[in-house]
Amino acid sequence: MPTRRLQKTDRIIIIGAGAFGLSTSLHLALRGYKNVIVFDRHDYEASKYDYRSGAESASSGMSDSSIDILPHNTFSLTCRNFIKDLNKIIRSAYGSQVEYQDLSKEAIEWWTAWNEEIKNGNDLPPGLDSSDRVYINNGTLSFTDKDELASFELDTIRNMEAAGLAGTQLVTMNPQHVEAAEKRGVGYGIDPFRRKERGKGNVGVLDTTGGVVVADKACRFALHKARALGVKFVFDAQAGAFESFWYDKVGKVIGVKMQNGERHKADKVVMACGGWTPSLIPELDGLCETTCGSVIMLKIPRDSPLFVRFSPERFPSWMWQLWDGAEGGLYGFPRDDLGWMKIGYRGTKYTNPQVQPDGKVRSVPITRYTPGDKITHIPERAMKVFKHFLAEYLPEMAESGIDIELTRLCWYTDSFDNHYVVDDIPGQDTVMVATGGSGHAFKYLPNIGKWIVDIMEGVGLERTLVQRWRWRELQAGEKPFNVLMEGSGSARALQNVAWSKDSDLKLGTRPRL
Template structure:
């Protein structure tokens, strides 16, 4: 099967030929010893090996997009034995954070965008992803693929654009969109997106506001998108095992006397043999695979949820006809790094904060400290097994301060309506030192793939990133995602494993309840990286 068709960005400058657009080599490794990228780049799709594997095991923990997408695309490419595991009952929780799902992908909504500046490999990946997202909407509306509990009126993406805004007076010329310019205002009005260049209406209050409007992007409805991807994968033959016993990863299993991974053992004691195992466990991956030390680390962003009343005019004001997904003052340290979304069908308005990304250092059995996720629904687990500490139901004081300050300045109508923070969330991602994904085989270990390092910007690729995992490691994007170490003398984008003695730790003095009352001193913190 050839790659998904790559479509050009609308209203974008001419781009060089897409290096992602040649068809993949269809690989069916017989054994764990066989390297996945043994084929030369073909001029057309070929089968490099004659038979599919006895079993291709994809390990899913915590409802992550990497495993959902990998399972879907393995099944599409003809693999007939793909099994996905998750310790949570995703089939019952329906990937809903409010109902108890833990992973970052289990969410209300995520930003979809193409604008990546000089990171052309991600822009081109978005070119491929966005048409596929839209085709998923069409599959639902036409009845071709409708997951249980959804109907033809549901959508998995709202493609009404996304915008990145700043308080500064100007941006670099190549990314300038000055909302005070009559020409830009007229152009946006003629396109029917006049609301998009000023979602917070700052100019009416005499405030600076410049930014970049990405008319190709929008907002994914995350929980429904995950349900759709799972259902589509199941229709193609992939299997899903959920629950604290049958779906819970216990350990890797190895061939006798070797470092070749031969599958996994689950919490119920069962052995699941596999020709290839993929670890894609979100923020929990570095704890389960300590060899990721120095390459990846779990970091927490912060989310505040506001429930708007049914009769509130804010549901229309912040809905898809009058607003869009936005990012605010990224790359501006502790006072910036905010992002927000449309009000969803249930009246929830969500704002996220990653101006400071927090860690939870915990000493593990090997004596090393690793950031270990703890959430509203589950305590942190040492070595991925033993629960430690309490569940985490509050969020950092600085996050509360940044969000409330933003609302007072940019969306005063929220507070004016008497709407406060209803619920908060600590949302765990896996950061890499270079802010790139990590999609590669484990070095010196046959039979094991790792797909992680989403760094807070991977969800938009749910529709297509699985088409790349392990197919052809020579491709440009795959080269960026290779397993690597920080070169000597080079500064990382993200400083990892600083522990509780991090110089940035004082920035995390205190966690708060939804009213901003400081409760106790919390964890550690790190400065915001350069956002991709």
């Protein structure tokens, strides 16, 4: 926690222009800090947070012009890793973790305000107009193939009611809730997979506060707002790429050195480098690790009846058996304006352990833009889970001749307890780390920076979330939420997994799990 009070004129450097970095820069500017600069090695001005154009962060998305329409075989072979993240889930449902529930409520208020700003259209970045939305409130369905709701869902319902949000969580098996959903215009979210008409069970809860965030547009809007308030951005493969810290004679960090050799002094450095953070900050060993989930993309033709069926106005975002291990952990979205429908899998979180300069092994992201070998498939296990789900819950895809068009890996930073890390590096009160999103942080893009700046200023340090985000170690006997740093011998290490094949993109067969 901070030992020196920040001054509004202090030079604050942020490394990374993803969700944590953008939000921190925005809220520093909103509080009147006059000397904030953000460095990133990707030119987000040019790429507009579009992965195909080089944007690698988990905050990136796919813009309307990011895909060339090619023959099917060429498309699936060459574009498989071109998209990073098209959209993100918004949810208030957090079981017994009421602090994140409250943080979600605060975030939704910000998202709604951003939508209004865009609708008014007075000052928008290139590529956005008044018809755009960064937040679509179409609900988030959490469901299972079990016979009853999990304790997580029951805790959510109870805690949302206690927070004065009764009626926001609609149980799919409750006739009164089904009727209420119809009256409120969200009946589509109760049984979006048409389980009832197929004679199947339909056990779940629709979080009506939830929905979808359009990732690339949200980042572009946040960047535009921060710049308008005076934040400076350096986007360059060398000048924007972090090389090392700059130390004084007694070992205190006084700035950063970039890969072009330039040094920049700073009163405070914030490391918000997403999946690259653990390999840049060795002190995170045992606390955080870079992991990846698997993603498939289906392309629904505009002239297909499914284009209407899976529109955001008729289909919610969803999570399936989120805490059920390797055979669960799926999530998905309605299709976007071009017909792309994304489904993700985090039931198994894979790693890419590599020997680092200090001789230790740490997981690092590997993307389409990584020098050397490229990842052009997803693990076989992930593909089997995807295809099993599609055969059971979305058989109309195969029936309509729709196959998997794209596959990719999506990198995150997991902490051992699934909480974020927002604190100074031990022994370096001039360097803060803002990381550990653990796959559930992007929804807080508008407001997480407010909390980060609070911590920088020493405000509200007694709050439960702030305490949870402090630097910490796994205690003896403590069971981790995420098992970290299993090394190169792990079954989750990419060098040890079996990979899917091009033939697996074809739907119509249900693989054995």
